[in-house]
Amino acid sequence: MITFVEIFKSSIMIQRIQTVYLFIAAVAMGATYFLPLASVYGQNDILHFYTYKIMSDVPDSVSAFPDYFLWPLLTLAILIFILSVVAIFLYKNRRRQLNMVRFAIIAVILMIALFFFYYEKELGAAAAGVVGYETGAYMPVVSFVFLILAYRGIVHDEKLIRSADRLR
Helix, strand or coil: CCCHHHHHHHHHHHHCHHHHHHHHHHHHHHHHHHCCCEEEECCCCEEEECCCCEEECCCCCCCCCCHHHHHHHHHHHHHHHHHHHHHHCCCCCHHHHHHHHHHHHHHHHHHHHHHHHHHHHHHHHHHCCEEEECHHHHHHHHHHHHHHHHHHHHHHHHHHHHHHHHHC
């Protein structure tokens, strides 16, 4: 059972800047679930693209995409969110935290590439229209930047600890 003292001790680690960076990266990835990634303006329809669904402005329209079409994107978004949150609480084990952040960075790069090079083309081709990026499309990029900053902060802490160990 977690006590108040343990929660307080873990909240003290907010003073490390990489904890703030990891939190912002997690919030940015969480925002991709609620914000539209893109809108496709076609001749007959306007589609709004989220990580978990594709909505149409036309009532009773049938989606051209199967339900599992968005699963890779949703899986990556959830994975990056979980890795960022878990890495916050691994402050006692910097090596493991560093590996989590590395894996999250690779997953973000994969998500960005998947969205901009695959999903955008598929949506544009299916709706025969123009793809306009929305706010959610930039959230993985924001998450990537803050994960890189967190990685640099963890590496800096690791170097600082190693140099202090040499002095002993």
